[in-house]
Amino acid sequence: GNSVTQMEGPVTLSEEAFLTINCTYTATGYPSLFWYVQYPGEGLQLLLKATKADDKGSNKGFEATYRKETTSFHLEKGSVQVSDSAVYFCVTGTASKLTFGTGTRLQVTL
Amino acid sequence: DTEVTQTPKHLVMGMTNKKSLKCEQHMGHRAMYWYKQKAKKPPELMFVYSYEKLSINESVPSRFSPECPNSSLLNLHLHALQPEDSALYLCASSQGLAGGPYNEQFFGPGTRLTVL
Numbered sequence: 266g267n268s269v270t271q272m273e274g275p276v277t278l279s280e281e282a283f284l285t286i287n288c289t290y291t292a293t294g295y296p297s298l299f300w301y302v303q304y305p306g307e308g309l310q311l312l313l314k315a316t317k318a319d320d321k322g323s324n325k326g327f328e329a330t331y332r333k334e335t336t337s338f339h340l341e342k343g344s345v346q347v348s349d350s351a352v353y354f355c356v357t358g359t360a361s362k363l364t365f366g367t368g369t370r371l372q373v374t375l
Numbered sequence: 376d377t378e379v380t381q382t383p384k385h386l387v388m389g390m391t392n393k394k395s396l397k398c399e400q401h402m403g404h405r406a407m408y409w410y411k412q413k414a415k416k417p418p419e420l421m422f423v424y425s426y427e428k429l430s431i432n433e434s435v436p437s438r439f440s441p442e443c444p445n446s447s448l449l450n451l452h453l454h455a456l457q458p459e460d461s462a463l464y465l466c467a468s469s470q471g472l473a474g475g476p477y478n479e480q481f482f483g484p485g486t487r488l489t490v491l
Contacts, residue, residue, distance in 0.1 A: 299479060308379075308465055308482040309418070354417055361406075361431060361472040363480060365417035 267292040271355045271366035278345055278373050286340040286369045288329075288355035296357040298322075298331050298338040303352045303368070312340075312353070345373045379483035381466050387489045390456060396486045398449040398466030406472050407449040408480065409441060410465040418465055424449060425472055456490045463487050 271288045278284060290296065300312040300322070313322030318333035327342045338355060350373045355366040379400045388394050398407065406425045410418035423431035424443040438460075440452040449466055467480040 297478075301482075308381075308484040309467075310482070311479050314479055358478065361423055361425070362420060368415075368417050 267296060267357045267359060267362075267364040269355050269357055269364055269366035271353075271369055274352075274368070274370040276369060276371050278371070280347055280373055280375055281344045282373075284340070284342040284345045284349075284371070286353055286355075286371070288338045288340065288366060290336050290338065290355070290357050290364075292336075292357050292359060292364075294359055296359040298329070299356040299358060299363070300327070300329055300338070300340050301354045301356055301365075303354065305351070309354065345371070347373045347375060349373050379466055379468055379481050381464075381483035381486050383486060384484070385487045385489075387491065388453065388456065389491050390458075392456075393452070393454045395453065396451040396464055396466075396488075398451075398483055399447055400468040400481070401447055402468065402470075402481065403446075404468035404470050404481070405446060406469045406478075407443065408467040408469075409449070409451050410467065412463040412465055412485070414462075422451075423472070430472075453488075456488075458490050461488055461490045 269290045297316045299314045301309040302312045313324045315322040315331035320331045329340045352368045354368045357364045382397045409421040412418040421435045422441045427443045442450040463485045465485045466483040469478045469480045
């Protein structure tokens with residue numbers, strides 16, 4: 266089955282710092298790739314997605330590029346805000362299931 | 376309407392109680408899901424319904440009983456739960472089964488369940 270490895274947290278950054286959260290995956294076939302975000306006390310929201318190699322997903326200043334050669338889907342943002350504090354999950358989707366990474370907690374301080 | 380709603384938001388129940396969690400979506404999605412999420416962990420898939428039929432049961436104990444009365448509604452019936460079943464229960468829906476290019480899952484806010 267699929268598996269997802271993402272960097273351990275928590276990640277603590279000052280406001281306006283650059284963010285990278287690393288994610289690599291193993292999968293059979295050609296999975297879709299997603300980043301979901303979970304704010305404290307809430308459900309999961311889809312942040313961005315990519316469905317084929319070299320696709321770049323982007324939303325709210327976040328970006329991630331589907332790299333088939335390195336099986337990676339790293340999340341980046343040029344300037345984080347306090348409101349970005351949340352848990353970020355890297356996810357693959359094939360067949361009828363999503364496979365979640367363990368999640369990375371981001372804490373942004375003033 | 377791109378929302379998945381779940382009720383109740385919080386639920387406290389004893390080990391002998393029977394209760395139900397409800398989930399609703401009006402996006403015309405044909406696949407619906409139940410997940411269980413423990414603190415500081417990713418969601419774990421429990422059940423998948425496709426076109427109102429149960430298509431995946433991830434070896435969930437029988438004290439959890441899902442039901443899909445129609446294409447918009449999904450219930451999770453709870454009976455004789457254990458304290459370790461305390462968790463956030465998330466419902467999700469997708470246009471079809473997950474993994475296709477347009478089949479991202481939309482999640483509800485969850486029901487926080489405490490079993491005493």
